[in-house]
Amino acid sequence: MLPLISPTLIEPSSNLIRDGDLVIVYENVNTMKAVTVSAKSRYDSKFGTFQQKFWIGKEFGSKVCAQSGSRGYVYLLRPSPELWTQVLLHRTQILYVADISLVCLHLELRPGAIVLESGTGSGSLTHSLARAIAPHGHVHTFEFHPGRAKEAEKEFSEHGLSELITVQQRNIEELGFPTEYLTGKADALFLDLPSPYKVVENAAIVLKPNGRFCSFSPCIEQIQRTRDALVANGFVDVECLEVLMRMHDVHTERFDLMGADDEGD
Ligand SMILES: C[S@@+](CC[C@H](N)C(=O)[O-])C[C@H]1O[C@@H](n2cnc3c(N)ncnc32)[C@H](O)[C@@H]1O
Known part of the structure; x- marks a missing residue:
């Protein structure tokens, strides 16, 4: 008997809930x-x-x-990728919907694109990357922590995303993205690493001409060093953005207008 595979998170095969979904x-x-x-x-x-x-x-x-x-x-x-980001088990810090939206847009992701990512972490961003490049593109995601790489691979497979995502255990800051098969192949590249500036030289090799580079860093020092490395390696139009998502709390209030005159003071 074939094992039951859950419908993919991005291309549902059925409207009806089945055992194992x-x-x-x-x-x-x-x-x-x-x-x-x-x-x-x-x-x-x-x-x-x-x-x-x-x-x-x-x-x-x-x-x-x-x-x-x-x-x-x-x-x-x-x-869906959006809901998964809200419920997933955190193995690391993750990217949330505000950053994910901006990253996907600025990386100019589209169906058929080849995207490189490191580190995979909890796979929060990876799900959205996969949906953006489906059905013919590919996400190559790299994580140096063996347990996290294994967990992520299992999760992507359970979500029906194995055709779209390849996970590899690799130290990207030390080794870079593999040039043997990725030189000049990537449309976009995303880093969520402690020392992203170490990867910029390699990024220039694996990206296509006019490829998009994005690095997510919480500290200004990481940002400055990455910016310097980008300029030194021929990247242009370098921008630094911060996203703040503000929810509006909507509620009804009654104002006591007793005492206000007819002119509406
Ligand atoms: C903050 S998490 C990434 C979270 C991910 N963006 C998400 O949304 O779920 C950073 C990950 O990078 C991995 N990492 C750190 N240094 C690395 C390196 N040199 N090579 C590959 N992965 C690395 C860590 O193990 C961790 O899982």
């Missing part, structure tokens, strides 16, 4: 969890106890009610 259980805007559906399991939350066998055959997006406990409800959402 990954769903994002939405309790409320602050609480979502990734669950692999199993007919034999239950899902416990403050909204009650849910037998997962009743989820099978429902459409993604369905509201389902608890069988016992507080008898509330949850929604069963189809996984």
Whole structure:
């Protein structure tokens, strides 16, 4: 019997939830969890106890009610790179939606593009890179921590993304991206590393002419050194951007207008 493969996170094969599918259980805007559906399991939350066998055959997006406990409800959402970023298990610091959006746009990602990434970390960004270059492009992502590289590879495979993403365990700051098969091949390159400036010379070799380079750094010193290395290696139009996402808290208030005159003071 063939093993059951979850529908890919970026190209769903079915609208209906099947045994073994990954769903994002939405309790409320602050609480979502990734669950692999199993007919034999239950899902416990403050909204009650849910037998997962009743989820099978429902459409993604369905509201389902608890069988016992507080008898509330949850929604069963189809996984996507955006939702995965919100629920994934953190093995490292990760990129969130504001930075991911900017990175994907500035790297000028499009279907068919070849992208290089290091380090893979928790794979938060990698999912969005993969969706942007699908269905014919490829993400080559490199991580020097063997456990993280293995976990990421397993996760991408479970999410049906193995055709789009290759994970390799490699020290990119020491060895650079492999020039044997990547010289002049990459449309875009992204670094989330402690010393990105060490990789710039190699980046100039593996990128295509006019390829896009982006490095994510929390410290100004890393940024200055990377900028100097970029200029020294022939990169042009170097920019430094910071993204701040501000949520607006919308609520209704009543004002006491007693005492205001008819002119509307
Ligand atoms: C902050 S995490 C990356 C998070 C990732 N951008 C995400 O969104 O999930 C940085 C990763 O770089 C890896 N790393 C650090 N130095 C490295 C090197 N020299 N070569 C390859 N990977 C490295 C770390 O092990 C860590 O997993």
